[in-house]
Amino acid sequence: MDKSLEKSLTQWLRGQKSACGHFLKLSILLGILNGFAIVAQAYCLATILDGVIMQQLAVSELSHYFISLIGLFGLRAILAFGRERVSFEAGRRLREHIRQAVLHKLIALGPVFIKGKPAGAWASIVFEQVEDLHDFYAKYLPQMILAGFIPITILACVFPLNWAAGLILLATAPLIPLFMILVGMGAADANRKNFTALARLSGHFMDRLQGMATLKLFNRAEAELGKIEQASEDFRTRTMAVLRMAFLSSAVLEFFAAVSIAVLAVYFGFSYLGHLNFGHYGAGISLFTGMFVLIMAPEFYQPLRDLGAHYHAKAQAIGAAESLVDLLETPETYLANSSSSPDKDMLSTPQDQIDLATVAITATDLKVFSQDGACLLGPVSFEVNTGEHVAVVGPSGAGKTSLINALLGFLPYQGSLKINGVELKQIPLAKWRSHLAWLGQDPQLFHGTLRDNVALANPELTDEQILSLLSRAQLADFVAQHHQGLDAPISDQAAGVSVGQAQRIALARAFAQDASVFVLDEPTASLDKHSEMQIMQSINQAISAKTCITVTHRLDELSDMHKILVLSKGKLTQAGSYQELVADEAGLFARLVAGKEAV
Known part of the structure; x- marks a missing residue:
């Protein structure tokens, strides 16, 4: 993907975070509090070990540290649970906001624009691609703040105890984000291609599904199965490429974190054996210092590892954002008016x-x-x-x-x-x-009841008025014969009624509008000819003036x-x-x- 395009998409993604409300900030706050709890937990645990092993203190003398440690375990669990909840709420609000924006845009652009793509492609944009924005706001953005704050906090605690350990942490920390960036360079492009393949597969499958009768009559069903299989294989290949990047990133980040912790462990081990004598400030290296730093080391790298693990969420979001931005920025100049709702002026x-x-x-x-x-x-x-x-x-x-x-x-x-x-x-x-009252040759009925479809433009219609409209549309017999009457179900794509009946229902719906x-x-x-004459007679009576x-x-x-x-x-x-x-x-x-x- 072009760097300028990736940058502009990232800026657009960041610009939408206001839709998350205060939940995004609350998620960051809970993560920061969890960072402080980590430091306090490591302090209590190192103090207990140093007191029991080196100072030979009785357990009762350290009871308040044990109580604090147990309390910190519970506090961290509560903070982690709360952060997951508010992070999910932030992502949910964002997805709801984007979906509303997309649907409003599609309404504004109108049916002529929508028919330019298969229905499956629009379904992919509205559902799949919007869904893939969730982790960017729920996990990646908060983790970016925490990946900077928590390691700095830990370094601020480690350097006063041992500058050599602080330098090891400081020197090895950039390896993780460096590799994260290298892996992420191709991840956004892979995700973009993956979404393109998904949209193509969705549209291809929907078109073939709707035209199944035609395909069978022309003996093309088997041939089209091969094309769907080819599109599916293309999507599978691209999906696996994205997953390979994600797994490779996680594995390498774990490797660098493990090596860095091992270096610290070797440093303290040789220091305790007397082979190394630097890093301290003249007082030697106590067991407390070694345990505190080694306990904090995994927590030092954990925010960076989490950021690396969530980095694919950014790449995924950038890939999804490209088609969303293209849609949302489509000019509406070709409409008779720029808005379906007039403004105050x-x-x-x-x-x-x-x-x-x-x-x-x-x-x-x-x-x-x-x-x-x-x-x-x-x-x-x-x-x-x-x-x-x-x-x-x-x-x-x-x-x-x-x-x-x-x-x-x-x-x-x-x-x-x-x-x-x-x-x-x-x-x-x-x-x-x-x-306006509109009646097309291919009327669109919606999932619901017969009553719902007739009263689409005027929900206040009574059952008597709906029956009168259906009678004018020569559909009274259908209602009388159906055991559910006006509650007769209309399924997706007008399933359950014939094409002629769908045309008459649409005609009754047109009559219901005060056009x-x-x-x-x-x-x-x-x-047929007989029904045509009856319908035309009803239309001429309804629209005579x-x-x-x-x-x-x-x-x-x-x-x-x-x-x-x-x-x-x-x-x-x-x-x-x-x-x-x-x-x-x-x-x-x-x-x-x-x-x-x-x-």
């Missing part, structure tokens, strides 16, 4: 007071763009008057969906797109969308439309009534109706 503007009880739409030299700036539609100019029913038709790829997405506020545009004379960009999206504009995208695409824009491929049902917009290759080629367009035999619409060109 916007609330005071005349545009917020616009009356959307009835809606007229005027487009002048309108151009619609993709997220990367490619022109998808335009320039086009048209008008939709209040209460008009307008059909948008044309060959596939003509720009029909792009026009709808611009109206819904999901794609950027240039030129003018006015709602009741006010530019769409100046109208708060929440206000505009509250007056001024109905936007319909192939509303009867999944229905409403403005309606319908995208459709069924040209034989457009005779009642007030106006038809014919798109081709991103341009508006014709506009007029059904009779006017059919009469123009040289026009695109007449050729589409005659079947001379594919819709």
Whole structure:
């Protein structure tokens, strides 16, 4: 990974620690108190051994040291438990904060942006990558402070007793962070590649799972199993590379710590044997000094070893942060408005007071763009008057969906797109969308009950009102025949209902919204001829006085439309009534109706 990128990601990670609240500081405080308890514990233990062995004191004379030692054991256990609890809470709050930021960003960016990646890739970002930030805040950041404070505290206690032992500790201490840095140089890049492989595997598996019927019908199931196996093997290889780095780091840190402690032990052993006579301040080396330093030596290296053990958490967090930062810093300039919730200044503007009880739409030299700036539609100019029913038709790829997405506020545009004379960009999206009813050809139902899905936009609906809406959507028989009625379960991906039933449930949900504009995208695409006629009759009754824009491929049902917009290759080629367009035999619409060109 590029050093400048790694540095910027580290700075971003540190900038998020305010979300941990006071728990991060409390974790550090408990670690510092544990460090003081370590010193006191070593002092009591060394005093007891020196008193019993060298000074031949009775155990009763050292009873207060025994009591203190037992108390310190209990205190350290309580401090360690408390630190684990508050550290976990700090990480939990951080993960909750980041997940909320990611979800809010995805809501702001809209469905067009989300469809640019497989659902599995988004699941990997929201769950796996956010989860891997936990240890950076719960363990690594607090340990960085403790790795500096506790060794310095121990050195401050050792140097007054024996300067040679202090120098040994001071000289060997940098070996641990040095190797930690050397190992960590490639760890962040390995983690980043690991997350990329995981996102690819998740998206690959989700796509194949959703298309299993298609794969079986085309006899490609076995071939796709091989591709999933290949993606899984790639992910396994990268995961093992990350684990190898983590285990290698831990093993080498343990080795250096053991060697350093051994050097201290050799120094004191030869000093007691009389072969070494330096390091003390003229009074010789007592058993207390040797025991105190040797007891403190493992504790001196332990914070550094813990930091090394948690260093992979930093590398893991940096690898996870790259895609999170890319997402969170994605500009929202392509939205019709920068926020789905208007700010206070916007609330005071005349545009917020616009009356959307009835809606007229005027487009002048309108151009619609993709997220990367490619022109998808335009320039086009048209008008939709209040209460008009307008059909948008044309060959596939003509720009029909792009026009709808611009109206819904999901794609950027240039030129003018006015709602009741006010530019769409100046109208708060929440206000505009509250007056829209949307029905797509592939309706999205959510896990829950039939009642929940119909009352999605208006949770205050009574059961009687919901039944009335379902009856208008020609779904009353389904409710009556189902033994759970409105509590009929709807599983993920609309499992439990047919495609036609899902379309009708979505239609009832659209009816439930007090909308001024109905936007319909192939509303009867999944229905048989008889059901189609019933649904269209219900729609026409519900929206008789409403403005309606319908995208459709069924040209034989457009005779009642007030106006038809014919798109081709991103341009508006014709506009007029059904009779006017059919009469123009040289026009695109007449050729589409005659079947001379594919819709």
